[in-house]
Amino acid sequence: MAEIRxxxxxxxxRAIVWRPWWRVLMAWxxxxxxxxxxxxxxxxxxxxxxxxAALSAPLSDTGLIVWQLRLPRTLLAxxxxxxxxxxxxxxxxxxxNPLASPDTLGVTSGASAAAVAYFSLLAADLGHAWLPLAxxxxxxxxxxxxxxxxxxxxxxxxxxxxxxxxxSALLTAATTFLLVSSPFSTxxxxxxxxxxxxYGGNWxxxxxxxxxxxxxxxxMAPLVRYALLAAVDDALAVGIGVRVQRMRGALTLLAxxxxxxxxxxxGAIAFVGLMAPHLARRLVPVPGAAQIVMTIAAGATVVMxxxxxxxxxxxxxxxxxxxxxAAIGAPFFLMLLIRQVR
Amino acid sequence: MSxxxxxxxxxxRFWVAPGLLVLSLVLVMSVxxxxxxxxxxxxxxxxxxxxxxxxxxxxLLIRTTRLPRTLLAxxxxxxxxxxxxxxxxxxxxxxxxxxxxGVNAGxxxxxxxxxxxxxxxxxxxxxxxxxVGAALAVALVWSLAMRRGPxxxxxxLLLAGAALTAxxxxxxxxxxxxxxxxxxxxxxxxxxxxxxxxxxxTWPMLILALVALLACVPWLRQWNVLAxxxxxxxxxxxxxxxxxxxxxxxxxxxxxxSxxxxGNIAFVGLIVPHMARRLSTPDHRHWLPLAxxxxxxxxxCADIAARTLIPPGEVPLGVMTALVGAPFFMLLVRRQGVRxx
Numbered sequence: 001m002a003e004i005r006x007x008x009x010x011x012x013x014r015a016i017v018w019r020p021w022w023r024v025l026m027a028w029x030x031x032x033x034x035x036x037x038x039x040x041x042x043x044x045x046x047x048x049x050x051x052x053a054a055l056s057a058p059l060s061d062t063g064l065i066v067w068q069l070r071l072p073r074t075l076l077a078x079x080x081x082x083x084x085x086x087x088x089x090x091x092x093x094x095x096x097n098p099l100a101s102p103d104t105l106g107v108t109s110g111a112s113a114a115a116v117a118y119f120s121l122l123a124a125d126l127g128h129a130w131l132p133l134a135x136x137x138x139x140x141x142x143x144x145x146x147x148x149x150x151x152x153x154x155x156x157x158x159x160x161x162x163x164x165x166x167x168s169a170l171l172t173a174a175t176t177f178l179l180v181s182s183p184f185s186t187x188x189x190x191x192x193x194x195x196x197x198x199y200g201g202n203w204x205x206x207x208x209x210x211x212x213x214x215x216x217x218x219x220m221a222p223l224v225r226y227a228l229l230a231a232v233d234d235a236l237a238v239g240i241g242v243r244v245q246r247m248r249g250a251l252t253l254l255a256x257x258x259x260x261x262x263x264x265x266x267g268a269i270a271f272v273g274l275m276a277p278h279l280a281r282r283l284v285p286v287p288g289a290a291q292i293v294m295t296i297a298a299g300a301t302v303v304m305x306x307x308x309x310x311x312x313x314x315x316x317x318x319x320x321x322x323x324x325x326a327a328i329g330a331p332f333f334l335m336l337l338i339r340q341v342r
Numbered sequence: 343m344s345x346x347x348x349x350x351x352x353x354x355r356f357w358v359a360p361g362l363l364v365l366s367l368v369l370v371m372s373v374x375x376x377x378x379x380x381x382x383x384x385x386x387x388x389x390x391x392x393x394x395x396x397x398x399x400x401x402l403l404i405r406t407t408r409l410p411r412t413l414l415a416x417x418x419x420x421x422x423x424x425x426x427x428x429x430x431x432x433x434x435x436x437x438x439x440x441x442x443x444g445v446n447a448g449x450x451x452x453x454x455x456x457x458x459x460x461x462x463x464x465x466x467x468x469x470x471x472x473x474v475g476a477a478l479a480v481a482l483v484w485s486l487a488m489r490r491g492p493x494x495x496x497x498x499l500l501l502a503g504a505a506l507t508a509x510x511x512x513x514x515x516x517x518x519x520x521x522x523x524x525x526x527x528x529x530x531x532x533x534x535x536x537x538x539x540x541x542x543x544t545w546p547m548l549i550l551a552l553v554a555l556l557a558c559v560p561w562l563r564q565w566n567v568l569a570x571x572x573x574x575x576x577x578x579x580x581x582x583x584x585x586x587x588x589x590x591x592x593x594x595x596x597x598x599x600s601x602x603x604x605g606n607i608a609f610v611g612l613i614v615p616h617m618a619r620r621l622s623t624p625d626h627r628h629w630l631p632l633a634x635x636x637x638x639x640x641x642x643c644a645d646i647a648a649r650t651l652i653p654p655g656e657v658p659l660g661v662m663t664a665l666v667g668a669p670f671f672m673l674l675v676r677r678q679g680v681r682x683x
Contacts, residue, residue, distance in 0.1 A: 097501070099501045099505065103508050104501065104504050104505070104508075149672055149676070150675075152676065159675060159676075161500075161501065162437070162500065162675040163672055163675060165442065165500055165504050165671075166668050166669075166671040166672040166675065167668070167672070168504070169441075169442070169608060169609070169664055169667075169668045169671070170664060170665065170668035170669070172664070173608065173660065173661045173664030173665055173668070174661070174665075176532055176533050176658065176660070176661055177533070177657065177658060177661040179529070179532075179533075180529055180532075180533045180658055180661075181655065184526060187525065187529075188522055188525065191515070191518060191519060191522075191525060192519055194515060195515045195516065195519050270508055270511075270512050271508070271512070317520075319519065319520065320519055322512070322515070322516075323512075323515070323516035323519065323520075326509070326512030326513065326515075326516060327516070329512075330509040330512060330513065333505055333509060334482075334486075334509070
């Protein structure tokens, strides 16, 4: 089989490198297996045959469990993980730094501050329905402020990251203040949210999140080639004819939207945005569409499995997925730092 | 002649800043003793300090709540200021500070771990835990970010610090979500505060911090040399390894003691050295003592504001300093931003 195939449709043409796509296919098989695992394991474990039976009969007892409880929750975890991973990939590409992620840029802390403010000030009147909107708004606002502060005749990746760290500290302080000053029951529910969980995910949440993500992906499609170019030196990019600042802004905004949406429904799950792109890069070293798809698969798998561990391993406790993502992600991250030093 | 006059005036100016700072320290300390939900006049304060009567409620209030708090804020502020200063010299990075490099988060994580595992949390155990955590975090940051030397750039160090902070926070959060009772007992540490810590709990740490502050004195000259660059320091006959080891030990002692006394107090270690250097010369013998004074004054001011802004409640001290300090950090980045490209 030829290494590279060309796809031509009228004026549209594209070179396709086949090799990485086999690995991507394998990765999605892994995603499928993880999904099946998440659907069949739980308080009432199902054999593969029982799972099939349950899937084909949505109104039976096990069918209800799978269709109404496990499937939406697992899908929510997968969507959240995939979105965070993609956001991390975009940011790492734009910042030219393998350590950039929604967490370091203030996206997560913006969403957290907004969510905790919502918990302690508004939740009593409005219920939890508007929480995702508040969180996503907080994330976008944080990125906007970081970008505005870092702007000095253009934005450099270094200044963006530093401003992100500064704003994160500020927002964390505000979050802490809200946590300390609100009643203890509010503090607890806010704290669980901060750790990140997809507990009680239902179909309407899945629906809304997937619509949001689909829109973001559509917006991303024309920008992908610039994301790939963003890793190139500024001067070179300008020479090729890229409007560097505009592209940087657009890509950062897109990353913020993705992470904001994910955090809005999944809580502040840390480390996925950092870890998944690295896993993907390990498997598909050349930046491109295959790497992006791989990143999404990696993020989805990690969060799904973390949620699975959280709800099965410590029965009857149902622990937030964020704990286990951090438990895998943190050592991974340390390893990454050490390797980067060498 | 005119040269002499110039020298005289620089010498005079040289003493102005420390003099004013000592004066304002005394002033702020007494205000800190007087201010609060109940305001005490100077006469009452004098009476309570020097000839207290065991039955007078006001005397008791001043001596058992305001005095420990004031001492604690002053010593923690001084320690954090000096620790930040040493860190900035050692890493030759103007953005280094214990809080940003994950030291606070590390200390907090160990405290949280101890609190959730052992049921109750005695003061001694918490103090020790904070130390272990601070040392752990410093060791990690150091080995991760500094192995190629300080030329690696400010970003690596800060990212390593931010990452460590995220890591430790994630672990702490995990522990606290599992053991929700523990959350209530460690919220104080998370937010940072000097309130309600009796001297009987904190005196070992107070003394330790003071000793560590004094122990900085013999190294001041060598830090001057180190600030000129590691190669210069080696050429000048400074044993750089030993100096680094001593500096790190001092940082761990100062920052660890601070966290164990007052919890998570951010940004004091970042801001204070900058103010001190601006008010003084680049000579460590001049600005590091100033950093101690400024740190003490600053934290006392923050604490006074924290307990008077929203009566009858209190803003946590760590939140207070972060609200002031984070904008300062961003300003600093903007100033330096052009140079780092």
